[in-house]
Amino acid sequence: MNWYPIFLREMIQFKKKLFRLGYIFTSMMVPLLYLLAFGLGLGRSIQVPGGTYLGFLLPGLVAMSSMNNSYNWVASGLNLNRVYFKTFQVLIQAPIAPTSIMAGYVLAGMVRGLFASIMIILVGLAARAGFYLTPLFVFTLLLNCFLFANMGVLIGMITKTHEDTSTYANFFILPMVFFSGTFFPIDRMPSVLQAVVLCLPLTHTNILIRKTALDAQGITAVLVMLGYALLFFILGSRKIKNYSE
Amino acid sequence: MIELEHLTKEYGKIRAIDDLSFQIGANEIFGLLGPNGAGKSTTIKILTTLVKPSAGRAALDGFDVVRDPLEVKKRIGVVPQENNLDRELSAFDNLRIYGLLHHLPDLEQKIEEQLRSVGLWERRRDNIQTFSGGMQRRLLIARAALGGPRVLFLDEPTIGLDPQVRREIWNMIRRLRAQGGTVLLTTHYIEEAEALSDRVGILSRGKLIALDTPANLKKMVGEYVVEYLDGEGNQLTRMCASREDAECFLQEAGIEVRRRRSNLEDVFVKLTGQRIEK
Numbered sequence: 001m002n003w004y005p006i007f008l009r010e011m012i013q014f015k016k017k018l019f020r021l022g023y024i025f026t027s028m029m030v031p032l033l034y035l036l037a038f039g040l041g042l043g044r045s046i047q048v049p050g051g052t053y054l055g056f057l058l059p060g061l062v063a064m065s066s067m068n069n070s071y072n073w074v075a076s077g078l079n080l081n082r083v084y085f086k087t088f089q090v091l092i093q094a095p096i097a098p099t100s101i102m103a104g105y106v107l108a109g110m111v112r113g114l115f116a117s118i119m120i121i122l123v124g125l126a127a128r129a130g131f132y133l134t135p136l137f138v139f140t141l142l143l144n145c146f147l148f149a150n151m152g153v154l155i156g157m158i159t160k161t162h163e164d165t166s167t168y169a170n171f172f173i174l175p176m177v178f179f180s181g182t183f184f185p186i187d188r189m190p191s192v193l194q195a196v197v198l199c200l201p202l203t204h205t206n207i208l209i210r211k212t213a214l215d216a217q218g219i220t221a222v223l224v225m226l227g228y229a230l231l232f233f234i235l236g237s238r239k240i241k242n243y244s245e
Numbered sequence: 246m247i248e249l250e251h252l253t254k255e256y257g258k259i260r261a262i263d264d265l266s267f268q269i270g271a272n273e274i275f276g277l278l279g280p281n282g283a284g285k286s287t288t289i290k291i292l293t294t295l296v297k298p299s300a301g302r303a304a305l306d307g308f309d310v311v312r313d314p315l316e317v318k319k320r321i322g323v324v325p326q327e328n329n330l331d332r333e334l335s336a337f338d339n340l341r342i343y344g345l346l347h348h349l350p351d352l353e354q355k356i357e358e359q360l361r362s363v364g365l366w367e368r369r370r371d372n373i374q375t376f377s378g379g380m381q382r383r384l385l386i387a388r389a390a391l392g393g394p395r396v397l398f399l400d401e402p403t404i405g406l407d408p409q410v411r412r413e414i415w416n417m418i419r420r421l422r423a424q425g426g427t428v429l430l431t432t433h434y435i436e437e438a439e440a441l442s443d444r445v446g447i448l449s450r451g452k453l454i455a456l457d458t459p460a461n462l463k464k465m466v467g468e469y470v471v472e473y474l475d476g477e478g479n480q481l482t483r484m485c486a487s488r489e490d491a492e493c494f495l496q497e498a499g500i501e502v503r504r505r506r507s508n509l510e511d512v513f514v515k516l517t518g519q520r521i522e523k
Contacts, residue, residue: 005345013333086329093293094346095318244297245290 006104
């Protein structure tokens with residue numbers, strides 16, 4: 001339970017943000033824009049196998065939102081706490097293991113990602129987009145939040161200035177939004193590009209989140225996601241352990 | 246309680262601290278005195294596990310700060326120079342999170358005791374962004390003292406505070422020592438080092454240039470200072486070993502002179518040719 005104080009601290013801050021006017025609206029702005037632009041505009045002309053485009057798009061938007069929010073909350077918060085507010089010093093000087101600091105931040109990032117995802121899911125259910133909350137969907141969502149919160153800690157520990165956080169987001173997060181199968185199936189892409197895209201973690205989230213049952217491709221997706229999460233967890237914990245100002 | 250052996254820290258080509266070796270005994274108030282950039286904060290950051298040294302070693306209560314950081318962290322409380330309170334949290338929550346991080350038993354009771362002792366209990370639910378600089382510094386000290394640490398580190402604890410708040414904080418530091426703790430504080434205020442410290446280490450450009458009690462340090466350079474103006478209006482000083490020497494100089498000089506007791510600033514000037522308080 002050494003992670004709990006870190007998690008609690010983040011949750012107190014999150015609760016305060018929730019009560020700020022417009023916060024929920026702002027956090028939903030990006031997925032709603034995508035939903036309107038792609039789902040209702042461009043989407044009319046896109047054919048997807050086995051259902052409506054909206055039914056295809058919404059799980060992708062959930063994956064995207066959970067990634068963005070889990071990553072951003074942790075990467076941005078950690079960077080600010082480390083570089084500007086110096087509150088990270090208090091964690092480093094406390095008698096707890098680096099993995100506990102890591103776990104506290106990751107769990108907080110997951111809550112943030114889940115919160116944003118629930119908003120999209122509610123919109124999807126209200127719009128009768130034709131997707132269902134299966135146990136596999138929920139599992140994928142949790143795993144995705146876990147993965148990108150871990151990545152958030154790693155990037156939050158690496159970045160030297162707050163601007164760096166957006167640079168990393170532009171180089172790693174944004175390409176995944178567009179190429180990992182959020183808006184269109186990846187088999188529409190040239191095979192060379194498909195091979196590259198299959199190396200990106202969000203691609204596997206998008207594969208898994210649209211499955212009704214776990215098959216061989218789904219198991220591969222779970223393993224890839226777990227592999228990335230583990231890698232980020234180990235690298236992030238090591239960064240915390242070797243922290244020196 | 247604290248041992249430093251040939252401790253060195255380099256940032257690129259800059260040597261922030263250079264071959265520091267000294268010991269601090271249990272229940273001692275030890276002052277590190279020096280101008281900005283002398284290496285005081287770096288020394289504290291190494292001892293409190295925030296910075297890893299480039300060479301040498303440091304230990305606290307027998308535990309090496311690099312090899313046994315968890316054991317060191319269990320024994321310390323830190324008041325940093327830069328305010329690192331959580332700005333979005335209340336005073337109470339700041340202490341609560343800290344107490345949970347340090348696994349403190351009877352936490353609520355301890356928080357109440359500390360907040361009452363620094364006069365912030367009534368403001369416990371307020372966001373600390375509404376606190377003055379002095380109140381935030383008092384809260385930082387309350388947080389560091391929450392678990393009754395064996396060693397308390399204070400980095401420039403009264404910087405930028407008015408004289409009244411400064412004296413309140415001095416009293417808090419004395420109380421902590423009275424409760425059995427060891428205190429290491431850095432300061433570039435002469436008066437502060439003299440008023441609080443049992444022993445003072447003087448740092449200049451990362452090196453320890455003197456270490457003794459304030460009285461002995463002053464005795465070393467002369468307990469009295471005579472200040473006078475030369476023919477061109479420049480202020481000159483002369484260190485005198487005793488009151489009699491100073492009197493003698495006053496009579497011989499035959500010009501307008503001022504006599505005062507020496508302080509640690511005079512020690513620093515004598516040793517380095519520079520001033521601490523600029």
